[in-house]
Amino acid sequence: MHNFIRALKKAMPYWPTIALAAICSFAVAALWGANIGAFYPILEVTIRGKSMHQWIDEEIAKNDRAVDELQKATDDLRAAMQALPEDDPQLAEMQSRLYDLENQLIGNKSKLLGYRRAEPWIKTCVPQEPFQTIAIIVAALMLSTMVKHFFLIANEVLVGRVALDISRNIRMEIFDKALGMDRAAYGNFGTSGFTANITHTTEMLANGLIATLGAALREPLKVVSCLVGAGLICWRLLLLSIVIAPVVGCMLYFVTRRLRSVSRLQLSKAQGYHEVMLETLGNIHTVQAYCMEDREIRRFGDATLAMRNFGLKFIFYTSLSKPIIEFLGLGMLGTTIVGGAYLVLNQETSLLGIPICDEPLSVSALLVFFGMLIGISDPLRKLSAVYSSIYAGCIASDALYHMLDHPNDIQDPIEPEEAPTPHRTLQFTDVEFGYTPQQKVLEHLSLDIAFGSTLAIVGHNGCGKSTLIHLLGRFYDPTKGSLSFDGIDFRQQRVEDIRKRMALVNQHTELFNDSVAYNIRYGKPEATDAQVELAARQAHAHEFITTLLPDGYNSPVGQNGCKLSGGQRQRIALARALLCNPEILILDEATSQIDMQSEQLIRESLAEHRGERTMIIITHREKLLELADRAFEVVEGRLVERPHLVRQAA
Numbered sequence: 001m002h003n004f005i006r007a008l009k010k011a012m013p014y015w016p017t018i019a020l021a022a023i024c025s026f027a028v029a030a031l032w033g034a035n036i037g038a039f040y041p042i043l044e045v046t047i048r049g050k051s052m053h054q055w056i057d058e059e060i061a062k063n064d065r066a067v068d069e070l071q072k073a074t075d076d077l078r079a080a081m082q083a084l085p086e087d088d089p090q091l092a093e094m095q096s097r098l099y100d101l102e103n104q105l106i107g108n109k110s111k112l113l114g115y116r117r118a119e120p121w122i123k124t125c126v127p128q129e130p131f132q133t134i135a136i137i138v139a140a141l142m143l144s145t146m147v148k149h150f151f152l153i154a155n156e157v158l159v160g161r162v163a164l165d166i167s168r169n170i171r172m173e174i175f176d177k178a179l180g181m182d183r184a185a186y187g188n189f190g191t192s193g194f195t196a197n198i199t200h201t202t203e204m205l206a207n208g209l210i211a212t213l214g215a216a217l218r219e220p221l222k223v224v225s226c227l228v229g230a231g232l233i234c235w236r237l238l239l240l241s242i243v244i245a246p247v248v249g250c251m252l253y254f255v256t257r258r259l260r261s262v263s264r265l266q267l268s269k270a271q272g273y274h275e276v277m278l279e280t281l282g283n284i285h286t287v288q289a290y291c292m293e294d295r296e297i298r299r300f301g302d303a304t305l306a307m308r309n310f311g312l313k314f315i316f317y318t319s320l321s322k323p324i325i326e327f328l329g330l331g332m333l334g335t336t337i338v339g340g341a342y343l344v345l346n347q348e349t350s351l352l353g354i355p356i357c358d359e360p361l362s363v364s365a366l367l368v369f370f371g372m373l374i375g376i377s378d379p380l381r382k383l384s385a386v387y388s389s390i391y392a393g394c395i396a397s398d399a400l401y402h403m404l405d406h407p408n409d410i411q412d413p414i415e416p417e418e419a420p421t422p423h424r425t426l427q428f429t430d431v432e433f434g435y436t437p438q439q440k441v442l443e444h445l446s447l448d449i450a451f452g453s454t455l456a457i458v459g460h461n462g463c464g465k466s467t468l469i470h471l472l473g474r475f476y477d478p479t480k481g482s483l484s485f486d487g488i489d490f491r492q493q494r495v496e497d498i499r500k501r502m503a504l505v506n507q508h509t510e511l512f513n514d515s516v517a518y519n520i521r522y523g524k525p526e527a528t529d530a531q532v533e534l535a536a537r538q539a540h541a542h543e544f545i546t547t548l549l550p551d552g553y554n555s556p557v558g559q560n561g562c563k564l565s566g567g568q569r570q571r572i573a574l575a576r577a578l579l580c581n582p583e584i585l586i587l588d589e590a591t592s593q594i595d596m597q598s599e600q601l602i603r604e605s606l607a608e609h610r611g612e613r614t615m616i617i618i619t620h621r622e623k624l625l626e627l628a629d630r631a632f633e634v635v636e637g638r639l640v641e642r643p644h645l646v647r648q649a650a
Contacts, residue, residue, distance in 0.1 A: 003397040004390075007166060007205060008212060014162045018213060021162075024155035025218040031148040032379075033225030036371045038141055052126045056119050063112040066359075070105040077101065152218075159214035167206035171198050173404055182410035183475045184435070189403060192275030197403055201396045208393015215386045219379035230372035233365050236356045237343075241336045241373065276303045336373055340366045410474060416494045419485035422583045423501070424451050426614065427487070432480035433467060441467045443637040445481070451583065454615040456628035456645065463634040465618045469588055472616070474498050503577035507589035509569040511561035516545055517553040519561075519572055523580040529553075535579035540601040541571035567595060574602065584614045591621060599623060 011018055077098050084091055126136065178186065178194045230238045280287060280296045287296055339351055340361065347360040361369075426449040434440035441464045449455055459465050470476050471483060474490050483490045490498055503523065511519050520535060521527050527535075532553065536542040549555035561569040570590060577585060585606075591599045603623050606615065610627065617624050625631060631645040 001394055003401040004205075004208065004212075004394040006401060007170065007209065007393075007397045010166045010169065011162050011209075011213065014165065017158050017162055021155050021158035021213065022217060024151040024158065025214075025221055027151040028148055028155065028218055029221030029225040031144050031151070032222045032375065033229045033372070035141055035144055035148070036226065036375045037229050037368060038137055038144075051128045052122050053128050056115060056122050060112065060115045060119065063108050063115060066108045067105065067112055070101055070108060074098065074101045074105060155218060156214060159210055162213060163206050163209035166209055167202050170205065170400060170404075171202050174198050174202070174400065177404055177406075177408075181406075181408055183470065185406055185408060189406075190275065192278050193403070195278060197400055201399050204392050204396035205400060206393075207389045208391075208396065211386045211389035211393070215382060216390065219382050219386060222379040223376050223383075226372040226375040229375075230369050233369045233372070234357045234361060236354075237336060237339060237369065240339055240351070240356070276300050336370065340369060410477060410495060412494045412496075413492050416497070417488050417492045418497065419488045419493060421501075422451050422613075423485040425449065425486055426451070426584065427484045428481070429484065430481035431471065431478045431483065433471060433476065433478045440479075441637055442471075442478075445637070445639055447632075447639055449614060449616075451614055452611045453629045454610060454617065454627050456617045456619065456625050456631040457634065457639075458618075458620060458625075458631065458642070458645065459634035464637055465634055466588060468634075469504065469586055469616075469618070472584070472586065473502060473504065501583040502586060503580045503582035503584070504586045505570070505573050505577050505588065505590035509561060509566075509573045511557050511564075511569055511572065513556070513559045515551075515554045515556055516549065516572060519557060520553075520575045520579060523576055527579055531579060532575075535575040536572075538578050538605045539571045539575035540598055540605065541568070541575050544568055544571075567598060571598065571602075582613060584616065587615070587617045587619065587624070589618055589620075591619065591624060596623075603627060 077094060081091060081094050081098070084094075174194060174197055227238065230241075276296075276299050280300065287293060339356070342348065342351065343356060344361050344363060344366050349355060349357050349360060428445050428447040431442055431445040432440060433442045457465055457468065467476075471478060474483075474495055477491060485493070485498075485501075512522065517529070517532055520532050520541075524531075533542060536545060536553075545555070546552050555563075557563055557569075557572070561572070564572070574587075574590060591602060599621065600623060603626070606627055615627065617628065619625065625645055628646050631642045632639040633642050633645075634640075
């Protein structure tokens with residue numbers, strides 16, 4: 001519940017909207033009870049066949065007589081008590097009788113005052129004819145119902161706006177968290193975890209917030225409105241009708257506990273479903289190449305079946321709460337029918353010796369009392385769904401804030417330092433790193449790379465070449481040792497300052513579903529068209545862009561560049577890196593999918609700019625090794641210099 005309250009606190013900036021929604025809730029509740037209470041005069045007129053003018057006159061006269069009689073009885077009883085000695089045993093009984101008479105007198109005086117206040121309004125606004133009276137009251141009921149629904153719609157729209165704004169903000173926070181999270185932490189949640197939380201989990205939270213800010217206030221107010229109306233008719237009979245409430249409360253407690261458990265399991269299954277879906281669609285070429293469509297369909301079917309089964313359990317426990325709450329309403333109504341019918345039919349004021357009312361109830365009053373209890377049943381039924389949504393929202397908020405509160409190991413220092421631009425030396429100092437504590441990838445790695453030099457790194461797959469790139473971009477921090485610019489540790493600098501000095505071209509090119517120009521300009525959005533074209537020419541991409549693509553630089557590349565060949569994607573990625581004019585250009589097998597002629601052209605382009613930036617090339621291509629000033633091989637987590645590779649290439 002703590003995390004759900006944290007989400008609710010995000011509604012504080014919207015307090016005017018929430019206040020207006022609360023006013024609408026009060027209006028709905030007041031009109032709900034008033035509409036039921038309006039049947040009382042209709043019943044009085046219908047059953048007795050008298051006009052409201054006659055009815056109000058009779059009620060005033062009747063209560064006038066009752067007040068006079070009670071006043072006289074009270075005065076006589078006081079006089080009799082004063083005449084008795086102080087030790088007379090009858091005094092205690094007479095004192096109790098006097099107390100009852102005084103209470104009845106106060107009640108009748110209040111009723112008389114209410115009738116006198118209503119008299120001028122009734123005689124001014126209500127016609128004398130009974131049929132016309134009923135017609136006007138029915139018309140007022142219809143108008144009141146329209147006004148009630150206006151407030152109801154306004155309440156739901158206002159609450160929905162606040163809840164959806166909060167859920168949108170949380171989605172933005174999760175997305176921001178994903179983009180800023182270090183690779184290790186991101187791997188713990190996975191793309192499927194973030195996807196599930198941004199979509200399914202946040203939707204559950206939004207529904208919980210809507211229920212809390214809207215129906216959780218509105219429906220109980222409707223219940224209170226009806227309870228107040230019933231209490232004004234006969235509060236003791238109302239107390240008798242709610243004796244079963246504790247039993248129902250215990251049953252609801254059991255159901256809501258099960259709902260919390262099922263909601264938590266449903267969330268975990270939703271993440272598994274997203275994982276299978278994203279993994280399969282992300283590897284669609286492999287799936288189709290190995291004819292594994294049927295297997296992936298079965299996996300997806302199993303994941304969705306598990307989610308469906310837990311969804312059914314959630315529906316079952318949600319549905320179970322409805323008859324429990326309706327049982328409460330039916331029990332209240334049944335108790336009242338039995339007790340009230342006995343009082344009216346026998347014109348009694350007590351049940352089993354327990355005083356229930358001061359005077360016998362009329363048929364009209366009892367029917368309206370029944371109506372008030374029936375009016376309670378609808379909001380009680382809706383409250384079952386409200387509580388289900390709130391509990392589901394609590395589970396969702398726990399999952400969301402578990403992700404949002406997860407610490408990020410890669411953070412900016414409180415007081416960051418700045419290295420010179422451009423830097424003079426990039427230093428690895430006794431670096432050790434492993435993705436798990438049990439297995440180190442790099443050990444005791446030390447290296448100084450002067451600005452403007454070109455470094456080639458070779459080694460078999462899995463030896464740690466790409467890990468070096470991850471450390472350079474500060475996607476991870478070394479477990480021991482440090483990386484630094486001119487002696488200033490990376491951990492003492494802002495992450496953005498470090499990464500802006502670098503540009504990376506991966507073997508697995510990542511492009512966005514937009515135009516060619518957008519993808520080249522991605523690292524430098526303010527670049528002009530001329531600068532974009534120059535970078536494309538340097539990457540030898542201009543020719544195929546202008547001759548093979550229908551709209552040139554405005555041609556869409558498709559999802560992750562699916563409309564381009566592998567070589568075309570790599571040249572666009574290289575152009576993107578060159579446009580940024582980085583201090584350090586990192587090529588991680590960047591020419592692996594380019595033909596030999598294009599690779600030669602790119603090599604010549606890179607050679608023209610040697611000395612202007614540091615280049616770190618991870619490759620097995622001999623032509624690119626010709627660019628290197630020094631060559632290293634990663635052997636058992638250490639860098640071993642291989643001068644002969646440079647000489648052979650030369």
